Amino acid sequence: MSGQSASSLSELYRGHHGWLFGWLRKKLGCPDNAADMAHDTFVKLLGLDVLPTLQEPRAYLLVAANRLLINQYHRRRVEEETLRSMVVLLDHQVQQGPEQIIAVRQLLGKVLLLLLEELEEKPRKAFLMARVDGCSYADIARHLQVSESSVKQYLAKSLAHCHARLFDALPEGLSDD
Structure with missing residues (x-):
């Protein structure tokens, strides 16, 4: 400027x-x-x-x-939809045996890591720090040297990205869209 x-x-x-x-x-x-x-x-x-x-x-x-x-409203809607989708996936796991549950969770973990690699560095780090390490928004903000608002935006961006990539990859008829 x-x-x-x-x-x-x-x-x-x-x-x-x-x-x-x-x-x-x-x-x-x-x-x-x-x-x-x-x-x-x-x-x-x-x-x-x-x-x-x-x-x-x-x-x-x-x-x-x-x-x-x-x-912000759109990001929140995508985040809520992603969370609902994950609940549905986890609910279906209840009907499976322990081996299938472990295999599905490992597969989901690998898919998530691949999807996160497509993100920019700060959104990826923010997501991993929040979801894997259990860090607070304030801790993440200090580590990344950004505002807490930016951390929230990074997390929403990460979830929106993962949601979009997962649902774009589903065969027709399996997604609710």
């Missing part, structure tokens, strides 16, 4: 962050989630090469924040 855009973003932040946080707090009902989303909105703007000249800065911020909320 150029010096001019950075100073414009700084002015935008000082002038509208409190308002955006208040709007998000009313919409989300949670001050912590609202703070994360307000932060993520400005981080998204920071990633722009050039900040456009804004006639209506609050409208622009609302659109940016709403897009992030929609993306």
Whole structure:
């Protein structure tokens, strides 16, 4: 971001962050989630090469924040669907003998590792630290030197990736899509 855009973003932040946080707090009902989303909105703007000249800065911020909320909603839906799918797989294992259960779990573990290799480094590390090592979001954030919000996004991205790859690979008729 150029010096001019950075100073414009700084002015935008000082002038509208409190308002955006208040709007998000009313919409989300949670001050912590609202703070994360307000932060993520400005981080998204920071990633722009050039900040456009804004006639209506609050409208622009609302659109940016709403897009992030929609993306978060979609990620959560994919994560929930993935978890439901895993429950179905595990429920079917109950009817099998111990050897089949062990074989299925080993196969799932190998498939998961292969799918995770397709991810970027930070989402992969975050997923493994959370699911294998049992680390908290705060611990993962410190280790990866990112925010807890980024850790949540990495985990959602990892689950969404695995879900998409698994269901794309299923023969027709086996998926619920």
